[in-house]
Amino acid sequence: MAKDKILFYRNPQFSRCPSCKSIGTLHRSRSRNMFEQIVRKTSFIKVYRCKECGWRGFRSTLIFTKKSIRTLLIYILLMGITAYLAQYVILHYVMK
Numbered sequence: 515m516a517k518d519k520i521l522f523y524r525n526p527q528f529s530r531c532p533s534c535k536s537i538g539t540l541h542r543s544r545s546r547n548m549f550e551q552i553v554r555k556t557s558f559i560k561v562y563r564c565k566e567c568g569w570r571g572f573r574s575t576l577i578f579t580k581k582s583i584r585t586l587l588i589y590i591l592l593m594g595i596t597a598y599l600a601q602y603v604i605l606h607y608v609m610k
């Protein structure tokens with residue numbers, strides 16, 4: 515379970531263009547304004563441009579997998595059970 519990758523790095527340059535559906539036509543685009551610069555610097559979302567059809571927009575370079583979401587939920591559940599057990603032990607054995 516610990517070996518499961520929660521996040522996968524993906525390079526949008528090798529993914530499909532959302533507009534014309536051609537592969538390998540996306541290129542990193544320069545930020546045109548402050549908003550795009552802030553988004554680019556503070557997140558894993560980058561501005562891309564398709565050289566085939568001229569589409570321009572944000573693409574994420576990180577993706578969550580279905581398996582990783584399940585792994586995350588198991589971790590949260592385990593953490594909840596651990597917290598509950600710790601509280602139970604403290605209330606019944608330590609506080610007496």
Ligand SMILES: [Zn+2]
Binds near residue numbers: 533536564566567568
């Ligand atoms: Zn395109």
